[in-house]
Amino acid sequence: MNITDKLKEIVNKGKITGSWLFCGPYGVGKHKAATGLANYLATGIWCETAYENPQIMRVERSLTEDAKKEIQKTILSGQAVDENEKMRQRRKEITVEDIRAGIHFLSLKPGANEYRILILSLAEEMNPNAANALLKILEEPFERSVLILITENAGKLLPTICSRCRRIDFPLLSQAEIEQAIRAECPDEADRLFIASLSEGSVGKAKLICENNGLDLYQRLSDFLFRSMNDIPIEALNAFADSVAKSDEAYRLFQLFFTQILVHKAKEKSLQKDETAEDITNFYFQTLELLGKTDLLNLDKKQNIVNLILRYAEEFQG
Numbered sequence: 001m002n003i004t005d006k007l008k009e010i011v012n013k014g015k016i017t018g019s020w021l022f023c024g025p026y027g028v029g030k031h032k033a034a035t036g037l038a039n040y041l042a043t044g045i046w047c048e049t050a051y052e053n054p055q056i057m058r059v060e061r062s063l064t065e066d067a068k069k070e071i072q073k074t075i076l077s078g079q080a081v082d083e084n085e086k087m088r089q090r091r092k093e094i095t096v097e098d099i100r101a102g103i104h105f106l107s108l109k110p111g112a113n114e115y116r117i118l119i120l121s122l123a124e125e126m127n128p129n130a131a132n133a134l135l136k137i138l139e140e141p142f143e144r145s146v147l148i149l150i151t152e153n154a155g156k157l158l159p160t161i162c163s164r165c166r167r168i169d170f171p172l173l174s175q176a177e178i179e180q181a182i183r184a185e186c187p188d189e190a191d192r193l194f195i196a197s198l199s200e201g202s203v204g205k206a207k208l209i210c211e212n213n214g215l216d217l218y219q220r221l222s223d224f225l226f227r228s229m230n231d232i233p234i235e236a237l238n239a240f241a242d243s244v245a246k247s248d249e250a251y252r253l254f255q256l257f258f259t260q261i262l263v264h265k266a267k268e269k270s271l272q273k274d275e276t277a278e279d280i281t282n283f284y285f286q287t288l289e290l291l292g293k294t295d296l297l298n299l300d301k302k303q304n305i306v307n308l309i310l311r312y313a314e315e316f317q318g
Helices: 003-010 030-043 065-076 084-088 094-105 128-139 158-163 175-185 192-199 203-211 214-226 233-246 248-271 276-297 301-316
Strands: 019-023 055-060 114-118 145-151 166-169
Touching: 003 030, 003 166, 019 030, 030 055, 030 114, 030 145, 030 192, 055 233, 094 114, 094 128, 128 158, 145 158, 158 175, 175 192, 192 203, 192 214, 203 248, 214 248, 214 301, 233 248, 233 301, 248 276, 248 301, 276 301
Parallel strands: 019 145, 019 166, 055 114, 114 145
Antiparallel strands: none
16 A cells, blocks of 8 residues: 555544654655645645645745845736745744744634644754744644644654654655656656666655756766876866855755765675775765755855865775
8 A cells, every 4th residue: 555545544534643744765755745635634635736725834944034025026026936046045944933833823723624734844954942842732732733744854853743743654666666757757868767776766856866967967976986086176176066056956966966975885895894884984974964064054065065075085085
């Protein structure tokens, strides 16, 4: 039974919990399932396309005050709002104000036989105050309210939050499923097999690669990583880092590809009983920490890209 059928069965049996936790890596269908479940509870129809419904609210990182003013100016001038630009101008974390807005929505009395459904996207991005505010509503939920938390890393959430939610784990897709998805999403893409292997079970990652010239980025990154420190052309590396840092999509792909290469390298060395496997593993966790701080504190992305590649070349390529 797939997850959609499983969720429908739970709802049809009347076993609707007040809170759910959808867990899984990037791009495996968590957001679509959350939208489908919310619409199913609200209308009786499973629809994975988000649309305006007074019974459903979504909470994620909010826009900064300056961004709100700029968007208002854009709308008043009659111009279209760039959705990618909106994403770039969001806060670096989910704040207590974001959570309080969601709690207020859930507190409103629903109509007869209706639910109030709140979807919290990437719940691990909550700051401590936001997490504590959410915990209170999980401990004392409102009548006929449903909360759906989505996370790529449940380990970053408070254990008390996780324990109060019904957990649904989303597995990685098979190679055949990924290839089928690429065929549907990107029918003109010729390198489906290679993209499927790079996607590692994530449709979202496959789509990101297809839509943002990801294969070229991967090949350029690989070219640097297979060189020794003295063989890396610094001018070309700076140009590469500059182009990646300017695009949110390219930077997301860099993060995915670089960490993926580190994992594969560590596994390879471990199978060879090579003691450098532990060094690569440590570097992997240090890289995750650095990338997280870069996003949270708005650090220099270009410089971090250059530093990570040079350090890899110096320590693991000779």
